[in-house]
Amino acid sequence: MQIIAQCPQCGNNWLLDSTAADKRIKCPRCNKLFKVPKLSDIPKAVKIIRQAKGTIYVDESGKTYG
Numbered sequence: 175m176q177i178i179a180q181c182p183q184c185g186n187n188w189l190l191d192s193t194a195a196d197k198r199i200k201c202p203r204c205n206k207l208f209k210v211p212k213l214s215d216i217p218k219a220v221k222i223i224r225q226a227k228g229t230i231y232v233d234e235s236g237k238t239y240g
């Protein structure tokens with residue numbers, strides 16, 4: 175499973191492994207530290223991903239988009 179997290183500062187999207195959930199990552203573009211939400215905070219997206227086996231888009235507050 176993969177997550178695409180959006181940097182809150184520069185808005186760039188980064189493809190992450192699901193192991194990055196609930197961790198802080200540093201944006202490679204602008205060096206902003208931001209938190210990747212826990213998968214349990216985004217149950218709707220996790221449900222979707224289980225169905226689609228795709229990729230989910232999240233921002234740091236756990237909202238999904240895309």
Ligand SMILES: [Zn+2]
Binds near residue numbers: 182
């Ligand atoms: Zn950034």
